[in-house]
Amino acid sequence: MDIFNNMLLGFTVVLLPWNLFYCLFGAVIGTLIGVLPGIGPAATIALLLPFTFNVPPVTALIMLAGIYYGSQYGGSTTSILVNIPGESSSVVTCLDGYAMARQGRAGPALAIAAMGSFFAGCVATVIICLLAPTLAELALKFGPAEYFSMMVLGLVGATMLARGSLLKAIAMILLGLVLGLVGTDVNSGTRRFAFGISTLFDGIDFVVVVMGLFGLAEIISSLDHEMKKEIMTTKVSRLIPTRADLKASWKAVIRGTALGSMLGILPGGGALLSSFASYALEKRIASDPSRFGKGAIEGVAGPESANNAGAQTSFIPMLTLGIPTNGVMALMLGAMMIHGIAPGPRVMVEKPDLFWGLIVSMWVGNLMLVILNLPLIGIWVRLLTVPYRFLYPAIVMFCCIGVYSLNNSIIDLAMATGFGIVGYLLLKLDCEPAPLVLGFILGPMMETYFRRALVFSRGDFTVFFTQPISLTMLLTAAILLLMNIAPTVRRKREEVFQE
Amino acid sequence: MNKKWTLSFMSLALVAAVFGLYPDSAPAQTFPTKPITFIVPFPPGTGNDVIARIIGDKLSKSLGKPVVIDNKAGAAGAIGGEAAAKAPPDSHSIIIASTTLSINMSVSKVNYDLVKDFAPVILLGTMPYSLLVPMSVPAKSIKELVELARSKPGQFNFGSNGIGGAPHLLAEMLKLVGKIDIVHVPYKGTNEVVADLLAGRVQLLFAPLVTGRPLVQDGKLRALGVCGNKRSPALPDVPTMAEAGYPTLDIPNWYAILAPAATPKAIVNTLNAEVAKIMAMGDVKERLTNQGVDPRSSTPEEAAAYIKQDVTTWAKVIKDSGVQMK
Numbered sequence: 039m040d041i042f043n044n045m046l047l048g049f050t051v052v053l054l055p056w057n058l059f060y061c062l063f064g065a066v067i068g069t070l071i072g073v074l075p076g077i078g079p080a081a082t083i084a085l086l087l088p089f090t091f092n093v094p095p096v097t098a099l100i101m102l103a104g105i106y107y108g109s110q111y112g113g114s115t116t117s118i119l120v121n122i123p124g125e126s127s128s129v130v131t132c133l134d135g136y137a138m139a140r141q142g143r144a145g146p147a148l149a150i151a152a153m154g155s156f157f158a159g160c161v162a163t164v165i166i167c168l169l170a171p172t173l174a175e176l177a178l179k180f181g182p183a184e185y186f187s188m189m190v191l192g193l194v195g196a197t198m199l200a201r202g203s204l205l206k207a208i209a210m211i212l213l214g215l216v217l218g219l220v221g222t223d224v225n226s227g228t229r230r231f232a233f234g235i236s237t238l239f240d241g242i243d244f245v246v247v248v249m250g251l252f253g254l255a256e257i258i259s260s261l262d263h264e265m266k267k268e269i270m271t272t273k274v275s276r277l278i279p280t281r282a283d284l285k286a287s288w289k290a291v292i293r294g295t296a297l298g299s300m301l302g303i304l305p306g307g308g309a310l311l312s313s314f315a316s317y318a319l320e321k322r323i324a325s326d327p328s329r330f331g332k333g334a335i336e337g338v339a340g341p342e343s344a345n346n347a348g349a350q351t352s353f354i355p356m357l358t359l360g361i362p363t364n365g366v367m368a369l370m371l372g373a374m375m376i377h378g379i380a381p382g383p384r385v386m387v388e389k390p391d392l393f394w395g396l397i398v399s400m401w402v403g404n405l406m407l408v409i410l411n412l413p414l415i416g417i418w419v420r421l422l423t424v425p426y427r428f429l430y431p432a433i434v435m436f437c438c439i440g441v442y443s444l445n446n447s448i449i450d451l452a453m454a455t456g457f458g459i460v461g462y463l464l465l466k467l468d469c470e471p472a473p474l475v476l477g478f479i480l481g482p483m484m485e486t487y488f489r490r491a492l493v494f495s496r497g498d499f500t501v502f503f504t505q506p507i508s509l510t511m512l513l514t515a516a517i518l519l520l521m522n523i524a525p526t527v528r529r530k531r532e533e534v535f536q537e
Numbered sequence: 538m539n540k541k542w543t544l545s546f547m548s549l550a551l552v553a554a555v556f557g558l559y560p561d562s563a564p565a566q567t568f569p570t571k572p573i574t575f576i577v578p579f580p581p582g583t584g585n586d587v588i589a590r591i592i593g594d595k596l597s598k599s600l601g602k603p604v605v606i607d608n609k610a611g612a613a614g615a616i617g618g619e620a621a622a623k624a625p626p627d628s629h630s631i632i633i634a635s636t637t638l639s640i641n642m643s644v645s646k647v648n649y650d651l652v653k654d655f656a657p658v659i660l661l662g663t664m665p666y667s668l669l670v671p672m673s674v675p676a677k678s679i680k681e682l683v684e685l686a687r688s689k690p691g692q693f694n695f696g697s698n699g700i701g702g703a704p705h706l707l708a709e710m711l712k713l714v715g716k717i718d719i720v721h722v723p724y725k726g727t728n729e730v731v732a733d734l735l736a737g738r739v740q741l742l743f744a745p746l747v748t749g750r751p752l753v754q755d756g757k758l759r760a761l762g763v764c765g766n767k768r769s770p771a772l773p774d775v776p777t778m779a780e781a782g783y784p785t786l787d788i789p790n791w792y793a794i795l796a797p798a799a800t801p802k803a804i805v806n807t808l809n810a811e812v813a814k815i816m817a818m819g820d821v822k823e824r825l826t827n828q829g830v831d832p833r834s835s836t837p838e839e840a841a842a843y844i845k846q847d848v849t850t851w852a853k854v855i856k857d858s859g860v861q862m863k
Contacts, residue, residue, distance in 0.1 A: 080581070087590065091824070178736045224725050227700035227861075236619075239612040355732075368728060372587060375747065378827045445610065486725070493722050494694065494738060 041167055044390065048398030051391050057097050057399065064101035065403045068108020069410065072124045073116055074440060079109040079125075083369045095377035096392050100399040102373055103353070106366050107159060107400065110309055110349045111407050114151040114342050118144055120433055122253035126244055127309035127345040129475055130317040132252055134330060134337030141333050146279035148415045150287050150335055151342040152408050158295040158343035159404030162350035165299050166397050170358050170386075180304055182494065183502050186487040187511035188304075189480050194515045204523075207473045210464075214477025217242060221482070225489050237449045246441055246450050247478060250457025251464075251471040253437045257430050258462040279335075287339035290320050294340035298347030303354050312348030313341035314476060322518070331470075350400055357385060357393065568804055569629060572603040576624070576632040578617020580610040584745075584828060588661065588792055589633045591824055595815045613701070614638045615647045622654035626799035631658065631808065636703055636790040636851075639844065643852040644701040644860060651848055655795040657840035658808045661816065662830040663789040665765030666707060667746045667775065669758045673737040679761045679781040682741065683715035690718040696730035696739040697723050701860055703790060704743035706851070707764065709858035710786055734758065745790065746772070747829020765789040765831075788850060792830060793840050805837050 051057060071082050083102050090098035113125025118135035131151065138147040180188075193211065220231040221241025232238040279287075297319060298312035320340040321330045330337050356367040379385065379392065386393050441454045461471055495501035502508050575593045579585045586608065593604040609617035614637045621632035634651065641647050649655075668679060676682035686693045697705035700723050712719055722739060724730040727748055733739045735757060743764070750771050752758040760775045764787055768777055778786040794812060796805055813834045815821055825832045835843070855861075 087587065091591075091820075178732060181733070181736065181738055224699065224723050227723075236612050236616050239615075240610075368726075372584075372828075375827050375829070378823070446607070490722060490724075493720065496691070496720075 044394045045167065045398060047391060048394035048396075051096060051395030052100070052399045052402050056093075057100055057395070058402070060093070060097045060101040061104050061399050061403050062406050064104025065108040065111075065407050066410065068105040068110075069112035069407065071105070072109035072112020072114075072128075074112075074124060074436060079106045080366050080369055082109075083366065083373070087369075087373055090373065090377075095374070095379055096395045098373060098377060099370070099392070099396050100403075102370055103396060103400060104403045106370075107346060107349050107403060108407060110346050111152065111155055111411055113345075114155070114338075115148060115411075118147045118151065118338070120253075120429075121256045122433065122437065123248055125309075125345075126248065127313045127348070128342075129248055129252065129472070130313045130341040131338055133317070133472060134332070134334050136256075137331060137333040138335065138338065143333065145415055146283050146335070147338050149279050149412060150283060150339050152411045152415070154287065154291040154294065154339045154343035155346040156404050156408040157291050158298060158347040159350060159407075160401060161295045162299055162302075162347045163397060163401040163404075165351060166354055166400075170354050176303075180507070181505070182487040182491040183505050183508040184511070185304075186484060186491055187502060187508040187515070189484040189487065191511045191515040191518070193476070193480050193484070194518050203468075206469045210469055210471070210473040211477035214474035214479075215481035217247065217474075218478045218481035224486050225493075235449070237445070237447055241482070242453060243444055243450060244479065245444055246454045247457055248475060249437050249441050250454040250459075251461035251474065254434065254454065254458025255461025255465055255471070257434060258458060259465045260426070261430070262462075283335050287335050290316075290336035290340035291343045293319060294343030295347045297340075298344035298349075299351045301344075302348035302351030309345035309348040309352070310479070312344035316340040316344035346404075353396075353400075357396070568807055569600055569602045571629055572605050573597075573600070574607050574624070574630045575604050576607050576609055576617050576621045576630060578609055578614035578621075578632065578634070578638065581608050584664070584830075585633050585635055585792065587828060588825065588830065591821060592661070592794075592812060592815055595818070595821065596811060599811050599814065612647075613641055613699075615641055615645070615649070618647060618649040618651075621795070621797060622649035624797045626797060628796070628800045628804045631794055631796050633661075633792065634795050634844075635792045636788075636847065639848050640701065640703060640706065640851050640855070642848060643855040644706075651795075652841075652845050654798050656798050656800050656802075656805050657837055657844055658794045658796050658805055659812045659816075659837065660833060660835035660840040660843055661792040661794060661812075662825055662832040663765060663791050664828075664830045665746045665763050665769060665789045666703065666743045667749050667753075667760045667764070667769075667772075668711075668762045668778075669734060669742045669744055669749045669753070669760055670740060671734055671737045671758060672756070674740050674759075676761065677759070678776075679711075679778075679783060682761060683711075683717055686715070686717040686719055686740075691720065693717075693719045693740040694722045694738065695719050696734060696742040697721065698727045698730060698744075699723055699725060703788075706854050706858060706860060707743040707786055707788070708741070709860060710854055711783070713857055714783060714785060745829055750829075762786070788847075788854075791843065791847065793844060795844075809837050 052061065067082065067086070068079060071079065082105055086102070086105070090101065109125055110127060113123060113128035114131045114135065116122045116124040117128040117131040118139050121132050121136040123129040123132055135147045135151070138144065218241070220238055222229050222232075222239055229239055294312075294316040297316050298309070301312040301315060302309070317337060317340060320334075320336045321327050324330065324334065324336060352367055353370075356371055379389065437454070438451060441450050442448075444450055464471060464474075491501055492499070502512060573596075575589055577586045577589045586606070589606055593606055597604040609620045611617075614635075617632065618634070618638050618641070621630060624630035632655075634655075638649075639651055642649075642651060670676060670682065674682070674685070676685050695708045697708060699705065704727075705721065705723065708719070708721070711717070719741070722730075722733075724733075727744055730739060730742055731744065731748060731752070734742050735752070746763060746769055749758055749760055753760045753772060760772055762778050762781045762783070763769050763772070763775050764778050766777065766779070766787060766789075768775065778784060794808070796808065816832055816834045822832050
């Protein structure tokens, strides 16, 4: 079969010693920067680009790809251990992963994250092999109306990220939307809420918000509560997941992989959207949704698989059509062009060794990463036993370095601190930051797609309902919303009846 | 007493030695005396940044001191431009600039002036834009496209990578010159709009030639014209804007290295000589060409004249089209 020949070709390329070495190097660097909060794969790839000038193109691409999916592995580590997302796509892992760590189950959380990521990586590689060109064409059918409806669906799903009061979750989403407004409007060029500060012209950086709300706020709040000290120094029970853990998570892994593979292909998709969607899905279909946020392993397994699958499938549109779906892919595209390769359908035909070598390297890289990460879990977990008076300042320092490394801007640091304080207040008020983050991301995107859809339709609002894909998604959102509200309504009625 | 004397003497000797090793910087003879800051007003990985890193890498080898890339991104280059204009007059800062900074001066309020605040060092190259249409639009030349658009007023969409960017302004010029009614659909960045162009939701787009080239060669898009004073060797059948009958659109994107205005002439000339040598290197030329840039070289005076002309040209385009960022 053609596929086997191609895979074989890929293997002959990847198994050359220097390609293997660069793959490992990229994966390790990727994991490291994934663990470090703030600095992400995009900046690292840009910084390491000059190093790739002296090696053959395949090797360069293998290394850069390794950095990207490696960072998805590393991001989960800090999310689980200290509630600081190392990568933006690991934000969701903080929710249940950190809860598990507080219960002394950091080891199983990390292990499941690694294993789920590996599974997703393998499956995604196969998907790329089989379906690359067809999927890319399919993604082109998504116009702005479809994207808008998908975001609406996502926003409704955001309410499911909420553990407590629905009202508070909605309030958080709205707050996130408002924060997302800051910046320059794409459609009119007007600067909103920038107050003349030039760093705000492009909006508040996502990393700044997340660092403050999740990382710094958690530290401040931990210092507030005496009992948190004990939990951090609790002896970790075991490193290997139990049978029950595996049983609970394998389905979540499969679902996460499927979701991530689909969402990664869409422009604007990728790892971030996939992980959020997976979490919402898991919570929705769980038999006992109240476990989520308190250490439900599905909340770690699903999103972690989704973000790895999303990261890898986001290569498809870039490799087959030359359209990058997110910032990192745009960089990879630039790297390919520097090496004289123009991505597009011709790459598969003209340079099959490069194409298939890159794809197979993703599988090999995933394998290397899981072999690397599993034994390291013991070391990571021991980090938790460091006395908090050393650990917390170190974490704060890493956060600050990470935030500063984004734009070399002190204003970013000040904003992160501000968000830290805000996050602490929110925790005190029992409001959760996760819906805020989702509102922050989805809000501006929704507005952009909404207005663009209207420009295309020349002001005709029915376009959202006449396009089939868009209509389907809006209906699903409506149904989900009803399903969410209905039990609350019924419960209220029961309460009234009891009286 | 003895110990004290020995210690004081030794410390004095040490201080003298340290000062002796670092003489006061005498500019022209011993330039550079410390690492050079190379300001890039855009995020890492973008066109400007990649070019700056290629050149900075070679420059540090030839000058013997590290060339440190400083990404100061934001506000479409305005933040970096301002930082460079206000850079300390110690002759050790340079900035890479491109058309975006020139356009910005006329389209919004910025705190730098490309003509007054800088002493251009050298022109690095130009990057042409191309006019792309999807296969679903049956026009095979710009004239045909204009006629088609005139027959369907208000139905054609043109994309851009953002308001006030070169693709937007070039399309506005086409609108004025061709007297057509086309609707602007702004995007954030070129990649999203190319996806919609391929799908036929957007009917025309001015995009860097290098972005469209592979898709044109694969037959997924058609290139109707190239903005630049010569045809592109990669797409020899595509006429230039002037050949197609629209000479006012022949404005390519340019890249240049500038130094703050206070930099002494001698240093500007030294930098010019070094970078010119780098631009002549085969591998540098190849890498730039792969990025879509036509490498060239120039004297500082030529660069200054070119940039001044460019600022004036775009100012007129912006005035005629009425585009402004608030």
